[in-house]
Amino acid sequence: MITTLHTEWTVADICQGFVYNEYEGKGLFGLSGKLVIQPEYQRNYIYADGKKDVAVVQSLLNEYPLGLIYFVKVSEDKYEVLDGQQRITSFGRFVTGKFAIPGANGVPQYFSGLAEDLRERILSAKLTIYVCEGEESEIKAWFKTINIAGVPLNEQELSNAIHSGPFVTKAKEEFSNSQNANVQKWSAYIAGDVLRQDFLRTALKWVSRGDIDGYMSRHRYDDNINELRAYFSSVIDWISSIFEETSKYMRGLEWGELYEKYHRQAYDSKAVSQKVRELMVDEAVNDYKGVYEYVLGGCQDTRLLNIRLFDDRTKKRVYLKQTEQAKAKRISNCPLCVMADGADKSRIWKEGEMDADHVSAWSRGGATDEANCQMLCKTHNRVKGNR
Numbered sequence: 001m002i003t004t005l006h007t008e009w010t011v012a013d014i015c016q017g018f019v020y021n022e023y024e025g026k027g028l029f030g031l032s033g034k035l036v037i038q039p040e041y042q043r044n045y046i047y048a049d050g051k052k053d054v055a056v057v058q059s060l061l062n063e064y065p066l067g068l069i070y071f072v073k074v075s076e077d078k079y080e081v082l083d084g085q086q087r088i089t090s091f092g093r094f095v096t097g098k099f100a101i102p103g104a105n106g107v108p109q110y111f112s113g114l115a116e117d118l119r120e121r122i123l124s125a126k127l128t129i130y131v132c133e134g135e136e137s138e139i140k141a142w143f144k145t146i147n148i149a150g151v152p153l154n155e156q157e158l159s160n161a162i163h164s165g166p167f168v169t170k171a172k173e174e175f176s177n178s179q180n181a182n183v184q185k186w187s188a189y190i191a192g193d194v195l196r197q198d199f200l201r202t203a204l205k206w207v208s209r210g211d212i213d214g215y216m217s218r219h220r221y222d223d224n225i226n227e228l229r230a231y232f233s234s235v236i237d238w239i240s241s242i243f244e245e246t247s248k249y250m251r252g253l254e255w256g257e258l259y260e261k262y263h264r265q266a267y268d269s270k271a272v273s274q275k276v277r278e279l280m281v282d283e284a285v286n287d288y289k290g291v292y293e294y295v296l297g298g299c300q301d302t303r304l305l306n307i308r309l310f311d312d313r314t315k316k317r318v319y320l321k322q323t324e325q326a327k328a329k330r331i332s333n334c335p336l337c338v339m340a341d342g343a344d345k346s347r348i349w350k351e352g353e354m355d356a357d358h359v360s361a362w363s364r365g366g367a368t369d370e371a372n373c374q375m376l377c378k379t380h381n382r383v384k385g386n387r
């Protein structure tokens with residue numbers, strides 16, 4: 001790989017013919033058409049938050065260096081941005097009037113409204129640009145190792161770079177496009193940021209059963225994403241057909257795994273949704289995220305709900321009462337030890353050797369109160385298990 005340092009290009013040069021695609025949220029071209037700002041392996045523009053993009057402009061106004069920028073030379077007089085796309089898109093958008101910076105007294109200032117010397121200061125700022133020439137694989141391997149100023153690439157952005165090709169391009173159009181009308185619906189079930197590839201990653205994780213890079217590698221040169229799209233829709237449709245309501249606790253659950261495990265079972269969505277509503281207001285339930293799997297599994301595994309346990313005062317009172325009665329009858333203070341009729345049938349356990357148990361299981365309507373609490377020795381409590 002050969003690198004050549006360029007210090008002669010200015011912000012004005014790069015902004016010649018700057019095109020920003022509002023729909024896809026990316027800067028496309030600059031340098032009089034000679035520069036591709038967002039090659040397919042690049043991430044979406046994520047600086048448009050009123051902070052990072054403003055910081056880029058402020059740096060130029062303060063005459064601070066913007067840091068190193070890397071271009072790849074793809075042919076004679078044609079370049080792609082390897083690193084620096086966020087910074088270039090920020091000043092390109094500012095110079096073309098796409099956003100304002102906060103001026104004195106908080107009045108928004110667009111580029112066209114700046115004093116002439118300030119406009120000139122921005123346009124004449126010289127950039128430090130390395131132009132790299134080499135094999136695609138060589139450049140991408142290097143791209144993986146350089147740390148992008150500010151926001152490092154996340155896992156999926158790296159995977160997109162490594163497996164770049166028609167499949168990634170199509171997959172990003174569908175799953176990392178904030179203008180896609182379905183994103184709203186999907187975000188009820190999927191956590192994260194569509195522009196940072198969290199939805200794409202989820203879709204790939206589901207269809208690949210977790211082998212994301214393997215899947216991307218096998219499908220790298222596919223000219224369609226039919227399987228990815230179909231599987232993803234099946235999961236989403238399955239969730240929305242079973243659960244009538246959405247809640248914030250649904251977001252980011254392992255829906256792909258739940259789908260694989262339960263989608264062959266029939267559910268009555270009315271009854272399921274009713275059960276979810278009840279559990280969501282049940283004071284004994286501590287883990288609302290576990291409610292969905294608990295219900296899908298037929299309300300068996302109460303561990304998923306992290307059921308609230310008896311408090312220490314209740315346990316102490318029950319322990320003292322139980323132990324006093326046991327001593328009077330010369331039997332064990334663990335009722336199950338008495339029933340087992342073994343060596344421990346008259347053993348008095350210490351408080352620390354016992355655990356609280358629901359006499360009538362919580363899952364069958366038993367309350368978490370003193371009247372429904374009994375102390376069992378640790379062995380028997382573990383054997384009885386269910387709450």
Ligand SMILES: [Zn+2]
Nearest residue numbers: 334337377380
């Ligand atoms: Zn016992």
